[in-house]
Amino acid sequence: MSVMVYIPTPFRRLAGNQVYVSAEGSNVGEVLDDLGSRYPALRHMIFDESDEVPGHINIYVNNQEINSLQGKQTPLSDGDEIAVIPAIAGGQVLTEEQVLRYSRHIIMPQVGPLGQRKLMAAKVLIIGAGGLGSPSALYLALAGVGTIGIADFDVVDLSNLQRQVLHHNDDVGRPKTESARDTLLSYNPDVNVVIHDAPLTSENAMEIIPQYDIVINGADNFTTRYLVNDACFFAGKPLVDGSILLFDGQATVFIPGNGCYRCLFPAPPPPGLVPNCAEAGVLGALTGVIGSIQAIEALKLILQIGDSLSSRLLLFDALSMEFRIVKLRRDPKCPLCGDDPTVHELIDYVEFCGAPFPSHDGS
Amino acid sequence: MTVEVKVTANLQKMVGGKRSVQAEGASVRELLDDLDSRYPGFKSQIVTDGQIHRFVNIYLNDEDIRFLDKLDTPLKEGDTLSILPALAGGSGLP
Numbered sequence A: 001m002s003v004m005v006y007i008p009t010p011f012r013r014l015a016g017n018q019v020y021v022s023a024e025g026s027n028v029g030e031v032l033d034d035l036g037s038r039y040p041a042l043r044h045m046i047f048d049e050s051d052e053v054p055g056h057i058n059i060y061v062n063n064q065e066i067n068s069l070q071g072k073q074t075p076l077s078d079g080d081e082i083a084v085i086p087a088i089a090g091g092q093v094l095t096e097e098q099v100l101r102y103s104r105h106i107i108m109p110q111v112g113p114l115g116q117r118k119l120m121a122a123k124v125l126i127i128g129a130g131g132l133g134s135p136s137a138l139y140l141a142l143a144g145v146g147t148i149g150i151a152d153f154d155v156v157d158l159s160n161l162q163r164q165v166l167h168h169n170d171d172v173g174r175p176k177t178e179s180a181r182d183t184l185l186s187y188n189p190d191v192n193v194v195i196h197d198a199p200l201t202s203e204n205a206m207e208i209i210p211q212y213d214i215v216i217n218g219a220d221n222f223t224t225r226y227l228v229n230d231a232c233f234f235a236g237k238p239l240v241d242g243s244i245l246l247f248d249g250q251a252t253v254f255i256p257g258n259g260c261y262r263c264l265f266p267a268p269p270p271p272g273l274v275p276n277c278a279e280a281g282v283l284g285a286l287t288g289v290i291g292s293i294q295a296i297e298a299l300k301l302i303l304q305i306g307d308s309l310s311s312r313l314l315l316f317d318a319l320s321m322e323f324r325i326v327k328l329r330r331d332p333k334c335p336l337c338g339d340d341p342t343v344h345e346l347i348d349y350v351e352f353c354g355a356p357f358p359s360h361d362g363s
Numbered sequence B: 001m002t003v004e005v006k007v008t009a010n011l012q013k014m015v016g017g018k019r020s021v022q023a024e025g026a027s028v029r030e031l032l033d034d035l036d037s038r039y040p041g042f043k044s045q046i047v048t049d050g051q052i053h054r055f056v057n058i059y060l061n062d063e064d065i066r067f068l069d070k071l072d073t074p075l076k077e078g079d080t081l082s083i084l085p086a087l088a089g090g091s092g093l094p
Helices: A009-015 A028-038 A040-046 A096-101 A112-121 A133-142 A176-187 A205-211 A222-235 A284-303 A349-353 B009-015 B028-038
Strands: A002-006 A020-024 A057-061 A081-086 A123-127 A147-151 A192-196 A214-217 A239-245 A248-254 A312-317 A322-327 B002-007 B020-024 B056-060 B080-085
Touching: A002 A028, A009 A040, A009 A081, A020 A028, A028 A040, A028 A057, A096 A112, A112 A284, A123 A133, A123 A205, A133 A147, A133 A176, A133 A284, A147 A176, A147 A205, A176 A192, A205 A222, A214 A222, A214 A284, A222 A239, A222 A248, A222 A349, A239 A284, A248 A284, A284 A312, A322 B080, B002 B009, B002 B028, B009 B080, B020 B028
Parallel strands: A002 A081, A123 A147, A123 A214, A147 A192, A214 A239, B002 B080
Antiparallel strands: A002 A020, A057 A081, A239 A248, A248 A312, A312 A322, B002 B020, B056 B080
């Protein structure tokens, strides 16, 4: 039985800086033992001298504390999610202003003060401060996600303002990252916005992506999409993917090991075959739908609630106003995450896609 | 065998701008041949040398036909086929 274990920020460096690790076992005790043998440093944190879980650490199975289930004997099924949550002593306490600002979240039992602190401790990287990145960054900032990274190197163009809600009329000509940061901080000065103002490449992706817990993809080109997919897989980071064209949108979540963008689309189309939004157009409000869905998926991953879009691809048709879901599987033949992988490090994506990284990120 | 075919995004221009067309065939391959006879050039957008393009996915109901019998996947009355090309758009170049 393989289950995913959520590692909270204070313990993450003890587990290879991963947000989720997989572990084996038919009940909670076995999984904790397996976790401890895989990460010896973590073992000292989750077991005391008598091999019991210390009182200041709670273990959750699918968001239920195990003492309300069958303790360490709680049986597990494939796909269950375990979380190891320490009491945060003397750590981040919500201020009066934060309690008021986030009250509509905090009053929901699925969030609560613990969830709000998870949001404030979370680090999310957004690729592209454009149509999709705008609404997703906005809702994460409003929710108090502590660190929001923005990767873009374009400047705001008048034609962006039909949909890119992070940028205002006066921002035309400014770098998108700066405009995005100013807008986000004007909505919520409580968050930390980190700017990555250079093209994402095979050289810098593995420096930037591992600094974050979750990545949201709002890139507008295949070259960046394959690069981000591979880098997230190597860094073990969940990737919340979204894309749009005309009146259609797609969204999904790639959890490393459960399928990736290459499993969905093994190769990019030849350059020029699938038009981009500049060539074909896109309904502005559609970016709000898909970008908001990406924000929701990121918030759910941080809060460990609900069922993510992992293993499912959501299709939205704005003209017929139909949402559909199709299955997305890990492809055993995937060169990245399949049974016999051939891609072991970042490759030359310009060559792979037959198209350069765009001179503008454009997203 | 009549099957509803949902066509996404840029493929719609191949079928006169429609988002959904009816087509006939006992397998995905026959159905694409039927569409190609009525919308010349449609099949070549999806298949080359008998292989589905790797940037196009075809779903029978909610299942990717790559994990069924690919082009030989049998169809039955009332099925829905969705043809979905990879989209890269995050918002578009200025």
